[in-house]
Amino acid sequence: MELLQFARGPALTVALAVFAFGALWRLLGVLLLERRGVYSAPRPGAPSIFASALAGIIGKMWPHATFLKQSLFPVLNGYLFHLGLAISVLLFAPHILFIKSISGLSWPALPSNLVYGIAVVTAVSLVAALVHRLTDPVLRLISRADDYVSWMLTFLPVVSGIAAVSHIGARYETLLAVHILTVCALLVWFPFGKLMHAFLFVVSRGETGIRFKHRGADI
Amino acid sequence: MTIPSTLGEVLAQQGVSRRALLKYSAYVASILALPAGASRVIAENLAKARRQSVIWLSFQECTGCTESITRSYSPTIEDLIFNLISLDYHHTLMSVSGAAAEHAREAAMRENKGKYIVVVDGSVPVKDGGVYSTIAGQTNLAMLKATAKDALAIVSVGTCAAFGGIPQARPNPTGAVAVSEIITDKPIVNISGCPPIPEAMTGTLAYLLSFGKLPELDHLGRPKAFFGETIHDRCYRRPFYDKGLFAESFDDEGARKGWCLYKVGCKGPIAYNACATLKWNGGTSFPIQSGHGCLGCSEPKFWDQGGFYTPLAAQAGVSGELVGTAAVAGAAMGGAAAWIARRHQRSHLAEVEALDRSPPAKSKG
Structure with a gap:
C-alpha cells in the first residue's frame, strides 16, 4: 500500500502540477502570439475566419482522395486507438470517480467489461501503429526519439491498466500503483513532447484552414 | 481413566468418530486449497498430534479477535480441536486469576521450551518504553520478548497484531507497532482482519499441527489459502x-x-x-x-x-494548491514567452520596414 499511497499522492500531485504548468505555458505561448498580418484581399467567396478554421479542422480529419489508399491503414488505426484511448480514459467508472474527486465533474460510465475490451483493442492498435512506424521506410526515417517516447508513455498506462483490472503479473494494489505511476510519467511528458498535439492540432489545423481558404485553396 | 496424550485419543474419548475427523480434515484441506490427498495426511497427523501448548497474549486490542474465535458457529469439530489444544495462558479469559495466570504462562514456557505457539492479538506500544499497556506490572513489549524467546512460532491474530491496526492509526499516540516489528527471529504467521475469520485461525492452527510447519504465506506473512484473493x-x-x-x-x-x-x-x-x-x-x-x-x-x-x-x-491525495500554483506559473510563463516573441516579431518587422525605406545602394561600375 505504501507504493500506492506514493503513486496517488505525491507522485500524482507533482505530475499534475508539471502537466498544468507545461500545457498552459505551451498553449498560451502559442495562442498569445501576434497573428500574422493579412496583406491581401481574400479570394471571392472565401468563408469567414471561423468557418475557414472549422473547415481546416474537420477537412483534415480524412486524407485527400489522392493519398487515401496509402494512408488508409494509419488513418483507420489512428482513429481506432484515439477513440479507444478516449473511451478507456473517460468512460471507465473508476476513472470518472477519480476525475470527480479532483474536479467535481461526473458523467455516466460504460460497463467495465466493455471498457476492458476496448482497452485491449486499443493496446493492440497501438502495437500496430508502432510496427507500421518501424516498417514504413519513410515514417522510420522521419521518426525521432520523441515519437518513440510518446508512444511508449501512451502504451504503458493502457497495458498497466489492463493488467490492474485483470490482476496479471502482480497484486492489484501494486498494479494499480504502477498504472498510476505510468500515468504520472505520461502527464509529465505530455506538454513537452508530441503528445501536446492533443491540444495543438486544433490550433494548427485551424490556422492552416484560415490561410488556405483566404487564398481560395481547397482543403 | 487414562489421560489421553494425543488429539486422536481426546477426540475418541469425546465421542468424535474417525469419520467426523476425516470430514473435518477434508474441510480444512479444501479451505487451505490443498490437494485431495492432503486431507488424509491431516487426519492422520491430527490424530497423532499431541495437544499443542498455546500461549495467547492480548495486548492493545478490543477483544474482538477473541470474541470472533470463541463465538465461531458451534458446536463444530474445529471448535473442539481448538478447545483441545492446550491453551495454557489466555490473558483475557484468565484475567481474574491474577498472578496464578502469570505462573501458568511461565510454567507452560518452561515445560514446552521451544515447542509452544504464541498467539498474539493486539499491537504492542513501544513509545516511552511501552508504558501505555502493561499486564501484571510488565509492559507488553517486555512480555512479548520474554514469551517469544523460546516459542516454536508466533501467530499474530487480527490486524492490530499483524500490522499495528487501529492503535497504530494516526496519530498513533502510544507508538503501536506490529509483532513482526519486534520479533524478527521467529516464524510468524499473520492472520489479519478486524476481527479475523474464525476458520482462518483454526485452519492455520490445524495446518501447523498437521504438518509441523507454516502454510504458504503471502508477502505480508498471511496464509495464501485465506488471503490469496481479493x-x-x-x-x-x-x-x-x-x-x-x-x-x-x-x-x-x-x-x-x-x-x-x-x-x-x-x-x-x-x-x-x-x-x-x-x-x-x-x-x-x-x-x-x-x-x-x-x-x-x-x-x-x-x-x-x-x-x-x-x-x-x-482517494487520490492530490494537492490542489500545488497544481493550481503550477497552472498560474505556467500561464505566466506562456504569457511571458508570447510577449518576448511579440517583441522579437515587432523589432524584426521594424528592421524590415527600415530596410524598405532606405535608398537602394548605388551599383559600382
Whole structure:
C-alpha cells in the first residue's frame, strides 16, 4: 500500500502540477502570439475566419482522395486507438470517480467489461501503429526519439491498466500503483513532447484552414 | 481413566468418530486449497498430534479477535480441536486469576521450551518504553520478548497484531507497532482482519499441527489459502461491477437491487481475505452481503486509507494548491514567452520596414 499511497499522492500531485504548468505555458505561448498580418484581399467567396478554421479542422480529419489508399491503414488505426484511448480514459467508472474527486465533474460510465475490451483493442492498435512506424521506410526515417517516447508513455498506462483490472503479473494494489505511476510519467511528458498535439492540432489545423481558404485553396 | 496424550485419543474419548475427523480434515484441506490427498495426511497427523501448548497474549486490542474465535458457529469439530489444544495462558479469559495466570504462562514456557505457539492479538506500544499497556506490572513489549524467546512460532491474530491496526492509526499516540516489528527471529504467521475469520485461525492452527510447519504465506506473512484473493474477485456482486451497475447511495434503487458497492466506498478490490467465500456466522453472510462495503480491515493501515465511504478511485491525495500554483506559473510563463516573441516579431518587422525605406545602394561600375 505504501507504493500506492506514493503513486496517488505525491507522485500524482507533482505530475499534475508539471502537466498544468507545461500545457498552459505551451498553449498560451502559442495562442498569445501576434497573428500574422493579412496583406491581401481574400479570394471571392472565401468563408469567414471561423468557418475557414472549422473547415481546416474537420477537412483534415480524412486524407485527400489522392493519398487515401496509402494512408488508409494509419488513418483507420489512428482513429481506432484515439477513440479507444478516449473511451478507456473517460468512460471507465473508476476513472470518472477519480476525475470527480479532483474536479467535481461526473458523467455516466460504460460497463467495465466493455471498457476492458476496448482497452485491449486499443493496446493492440497501438502495437500496430508502432510496427507500421518501424516498417514504413519513410515514417522510420522521419521518426525521432520523441515519437518513440510518446508512444511508449501512451502504451504503458493502457497495458498497466489492463493488467490492474485483470490482476496479471502482480497484486492489484501494486498494479494499480504502477498504472498510476505510468500515468504520472505520461502527464509529465505530455506538454513537452508530441503528445501536446492533443491540444495543438486544433490550433494548427485551424490556422492552416484560415490561410488556405483566404487564398481560395481547397482543403 | 487414562489421560489421553494425543488429539486422536481426546477426540475418541469425546465421542468424535474417525469419520467426523476425516470430514473435518477434508474441510480444512479444501479451505487451505490443498490437494485431495492432503486431507488424509491431516487426519492422520491430527490424530497423532499431541495437544499443542498455546500461549495467547492480548495486548492493545478490543477483544474482538477473541470474541470472533470463541463465538465461531458451534458446536463444530474445529471448535473442539481448538478447545483441545492446550491453551495454557489466555490473558483475557484468565484475567481474574491474577498472578496464578502469570505462573501458568511461565510454567507452560518452561515445560514446552521451544515447542509452544504464541498467539498474539493486539499491537504492542513501544513509545516511552511501552508504558501505555502493561499486564501484571510488565509492559507488553517486555512480555512479548520474554514469551517469544523460546516459542516454536508466533501467530499474530487480527490486524492490530499483524500490522499495528487501529492503535497504530494516526496519530498513533502510544507508538503501536506490529509483532513482526519486534520479533524478527521467529516464524510468524499473520492472520489479519478486524476481527479475523474464525476458520482462518483454526485452519492455520490445524495446518501447523498437521504438518509441523507454516502454510504458504503471502508477502505480508498471511496464509495464501485465506488471503490469496481479493474480496472483489470473489464477491457475488462482481458481475454488477463488470456491467457498470453501481449503488450510488445506501438507499437508492441500486442498493436495493444489490448492485456493486464500489461507488459508496467498498475496498473489496484491495482487501485480501476470505470473507466472500467462507463468510461469517456459519457461512450466513458477510458485510457486502449485508449491504455495506468492505472496509479492507485485513490490510495494513486500513484505518488511514482516506475514508470508508470514499470510493477507492477517489482517494487520490492530490494537492490542489500545488497544481493550481503550477497552472498560474505556467500561464505566466506562456504569457511571458508570447510577449518576448511579440517583441522579437515587432523589432524584426521594424528592421524590415527600415530596410524598405532606405535608398537602394548605388551599383559600382
